[in-house]
Amino acid sequence: MAIRPTPILSATEEKWLILDQHSNSTGIVVSKANFKRHPEYYRLAASIWIMNSRGEFLIQKRASTLRCCPGLWSTTEGSVMYDENSYDAALREAHEELGLELDAEQCFFVLRSPSGHVWMDTFFARSEVEISDLRLNPGEVDAAAWATISDIDDLVAKGEFIPARWCFVREMCKIFASGHDPRYLWIV
Numbered sequence: 001m002a003i004r005p006t007p008i009l010s011a012t013e014e015k016w017l018i019l020d021q022h023s024n025s026t027g028i029v030v031s032k033a034n035f036k037r038h039p040e041y042y043r044l045a046a047s048i049w050i051m052n053s054r055g056e057f058l059i060q061k062r063a064s065t066l067r068c069c070p071g072l073w074s075t076t077e078g079s080v081m082y083d084e085n086s087y088d089a090a091l092r093e094a095h096e097e098l099g100l101e102l103d104a105e106q107c108f109f110v111l112r113s114p115s116g117h118v119w120m121d122t123f124f125a126r127s128e129v130e131i132s133d134l135r136l137n138p139g140e141v142d143a144a145a146w147a148t149i150s151d152i153d154d155l156v157a158k159g160e161f162i163p164a165r166w167c168f169v170r171e172m173c174k175i176f177a178s179g180h181d182p183r184y185l186w187i188v
Contacts, residue, residue: 016043017082023112023119029082041117046090047077048107048123049169050100055177056146058127059161060097063142071142073152073161077120086121094125098144099135102127110172115164122169124176149173 014032017025019042028041035041050058057075064071078093080086091107094100107125114120134144147155149170155161 014079015082016079018042019044019119023114032079042114042119043117044080044086044121045077045118046080046086046093046121046123047075047169048090048094048102048125049075049173049176050094050102050125050127051173051176052126052128052146054146056148057152057173057177058098058129059145059147059152059155060136060141061143061145063138063140065139069162073145073147073155080121087123090121090123090125097137097140099137100127100129111169122172124172149177 015029016032016035018028018030018035020026021040021042023042023044026041030041035043052058059073060076061073062069062071076090076094076097078089078097080089084092087107087109091102091104094102102125106127107123109121109123111122112119113122131144131146136142136144152161152166152170152173156163156166
């Protein structure tokens with residue numbers, strides 16, 4: 001029998017819809033603080049890989065003050081709130097963390113993959129933004145850079161990039177960077 005908590009939530013506290021081990025909604029909403037108390041729960045997150053016309057990907061160095069993976073490079077990502085979909089969450093995270101307004105027409109879903117107790121929806125987008133034009137959120141991001149696939153491989157090898165995220169999308173990034181659309185590789 002599943003535990004159905006009824007936490008008291010503040011208006012500013014993050015709330016997540018709980019998924020099961022197969023990424024199906026359970027209909028349960030819990031606060032971020034209560035999520036860790038129930039290890040059988042999964043949550044949904046979104047990551048967005050932003051590529052420029054040179055085949056480079058926009059990566060960000062996570063703030064050194066963050067609890068999870070401080071100071072490591074990663075793509076833009078974050079939790080999906082209970083009242084939004086992962087597409088909207090990916091666009092929201094790009095805006096919240098980088099100050100980047102992406103063209104929704106240039107953003108598309110590629111993959112849902114497990115990572116611990118998180119189901120990660122991965123999106124790709126295109127942008128030609130200059131790093132100097134980004135407005136980094138200091139509570140989330142210490143730096144941002146454009147990086148090639150080889151650059152990211154080097155960061156992973158040095159332990160400076162979150163490896164779990166990279167192992168799921170590396171091949172798709174190569175396809176995307178080669179000018180092909182990875183959405184169509186799933187059609188059998």
